[in-house]
Amino acid sequence: MTESAQTASRQAQKERTRQLILDAALELSQTQGFAQISLRQVARHAGIVPTAFYRHFDSMDELGLALVEQSFSTLRRMIREAQRDPKVFDNIIDAAAQVLVETVKQSKAHFAFVARERVGGSEAVRRAIQHELDLFVSELAVVLARLPNIETWSSDDVQMVSRLFVRNMVSNAEEVVDMPDHRPDLEERIKEGARRQMRLIVIGFHDWKS
Amino acid sequence: MTESAQTASRQAQKERTRQLILDAALELSQTQGFAQISLRQVARHAGIVPTAFYRHFDSMDELGLALVEQSFSTLRRMIREAQRDPKVFDNIIDAAAQVLVETVKQSKAHFAFVARERVGGSEAVRRAIQHELDLFVSELAVVLARLPNIETWSSDDVQMVSRLFVRNMVSNAEEVVDMPDHRPDLEERIKEGARRQMRLIVIGFHDWKS
DNA sequence: TATTTGAGTGTACGCACGTTCACTCAACCG
DNA sequence: CGGTTGAGTGAACGTGCGTACACTCAAATA
The missing domain is CATH 1.10.357.10 (Tetracycline Repressor, domain 2)
Known part of the structure; x- marks a missing residue:
C-alpha cells in the first residue's frame, strides 16, 4: 500500500506535522492576525489534537x-x-x-x-x-x-x-x-x-x- | 460637600465615564495592543462593572x-x-x-x-x-x-x-x-x-x- | 412632589481557552 | 524479536471571557 503518510520515517512524519502546524498558523493569521489566534484553532486547522501541539512548540x-x-x-x-x-x-x-x-x-x-x-x-x-x-x-x-x-x-x-x-x-x-x-x-x-x-x-x- | 464627581449633571457624568473607558483602553493598549485586550479588562481598569460598558459602546x-x-x-x-x-x-x-x-x-x-x-x-x-x-x-x-x-x-x-x-x-x-x-x-x-x-x-x- | 429615565450593579450562563495527565500503538533499535 | 521511545490521543481541570437579565437609586422632568 503506497498510502501517502503511511510509510514515513518517524522524523520525516514529525517534520510533516510541524509544517502542517506552520501552514495552519500562517493561513489563520491572514484573516485575524497571528496575535489573536489560539493554540486550539491552530491545532484544529492542522488536524491534530491540542496536546500534540506541544510535541513541536513550547508555546x-x-x-x-x-x-x-x-x-x-x-x-x-x-x-x-x-x-x-x-x-x-x-x-x-x-x-x-x-x-x-x-x-x-x-x-x-x-x-x-x-x-x-x-x-x-x-x-x-x-x-x-x-x-x-x-x-x-x-x-x-x-x-x-x-x-x-x-x-x-x-x-x-x-x-x-x-x-x-x-x-x-x-x-x-x-x-x-x-x-x-x-x-x-x-x-x-x-x-x-x-x-x-x-x-x-x-x-x-x-x-x-x- | 464639594466632592469631585458628586455633583454632576447626568450627561456630564456619563461623558466622564466614557472618557475613563477610553483612557483605560488606551493605556492597556500600550503593553498588549488593543486587539488583544478584553472588554472585562477595560471595564476593570476603568473602575466599572463589565455590563456598564454597554451603556457607552456596543462592542x-x-x-x-x-x-x-x-x-x-x-x-x-x-x-x-x-x-x-x-x-x-x-x-x-x-x-x-x-x-x-x-x-x-x-x-x-x-x-x-x-x-x-x-x-x-x-x-x-x-x-x-x-x-x-x-x-x-x-x-x-x-x-x-x-x-x-x-x-x-x-x-x-x-x-x-x-x-x-x-x-x-x-x-x-x-x-x-x-x-x-x-x-x-x-x-x-x-x-x-x-x-x-x-x-x-x-x-x-x-x-x-x- | 410624584413619576420616569437611564447609568451603573451583581449574578449567572455557556463557551473557548491553555495545560495536566494517563493512555495507545507504530516506528525504532539493541 | 522484544523492549523502548515518542508522536499523537482523549478526558478533565480551572479560568476568563462576552453577554443576558433583573435590580437600584439619583438626576431629570412634568
Whole structure:
C-alpha cells in the first residue's frame, strides 16, 4: 500500500506535522492576525489534537518565532534568485519594483505575517522581526556602498539611505498584501508608485551634499 | 460637600465615564495592543462593572473606532498649533522634524495606538485608520501643491510625494513610540534621520522631471 | 412632589481557552 | 524479536471571557 503518510520515517512524519502546524498558523493569521489566534484553532486547522501541539512548540510565541524565521528565509531566497536575473543590470529601479511586487504576490502570506506582527505581535515576535529587518538594512547598505556615486559617502549616510529603502520596501509590501487578488490595474499602480519613489530617492543621491 | 464627581449633571457624568473607558483602553493598549485586550479588562481598569460598558459602546470594535477618531483629532490639533509657530517659515525641514518628535512624544499613547492597530487591528479599525491616513495625504498634498517648484507638477506626482512624506512620518512616529523614555540621544538620532530623509526627498524635488 | 429615565450593579450562563495527565500503538533499535 | 521511545490521543481541570437579565437609586422632568 503506497498510502501517502503511511510509510514515513518517524522524523520525516514529525517534520510533516510541524509544517502542517506552520501552514495552519500562517493561513489563520491572514484573516485575524497571528496575535489573536489560539493554540486550539491552530491545532484544529492542522488536524491534530491540542496536546500534540506541544510535541513541536513550547508555546504560541515559539511558533511565531519559527514563522518569522521561515518568512525571512523565503525572502532571502527570492532576492538571491532575482539577483541572477540579467534584467536587473539594465534598469535597477524597474527591476526592483517588478521583483518586489512579484515576490510579495508569490508569498503573500509570509509578507502579510511579517508586516502585521512587526508592530501588532507579541513582544518576542516583534523583536525578532525588528532584528531581521535591521540585518536586512545592513546587508543592503553593503550592496549600496559599492555603487558609483555612493562609494564616497560616510557609512552613516549609506546606512540612512538603506533604511529609507527598506522602510519603503516594507510599506510597498504592505500595500501589495492589502491588494485584492487579480487586480492588475492596482498592481501596476503600486509598481509605478514604487518606481517613482525610488527614482526620487536616487535623484536625491546625485546631488547629496553637493 | 464639594466632592469631585458628586455633583454632576447626568450627561456630564456619563461623558466622564466614557472618557475613563477610553483612557483605560488606551493605556492597556500600550503593553498588549488593543486587539488583544478584553472588554472585562477595560471595564476593570476603568473602575466599572463589565455590563456598564454597554451603556457607552456596543462592542470593543466601536470603542476602537472612537479611539481612532480621538487620536486623529489630537494629531490635527497639534499640527494646527505647530503651523502658527513662526519658526516653521525659517527652515521647514528642521521645524517638521522637531514638531514630529515633540508631538509624538507628547501624545505617545495615541500614536502608539494608531501605529499598531493600523496593521494589527481588527478589520474595522484598520479600515478607519487607513481612511484617516488617506485624508491626511490629500490634505498635505494641497499644502505641498502651493509650494514653489511644485506648483507645475501633475496632481498625481504631488499625491505621490505626499504619500511618501506621510509614510515616512508614520515610520518615524513608530520609532519614537518604541523609543525608551528619557533618552535625548536616541531622540536626536531619530530627529536627525528624519531631517536627512526629508532633505533627500526635497533635493529630489528640485531635479524632478528635469 | 410624584413619576420616569437611564447609568451603573451583581449574578449567572455557556463557551473557548491553555495545560495536566494517563493512555495507545507504530516506528525504532539493541 | 522484544523492549523502548515518542508522536499523537482523549478526558478533565480551572479560568476568563462576552453577554443576558433583573435590580437600584439619583438626576431629570412634568
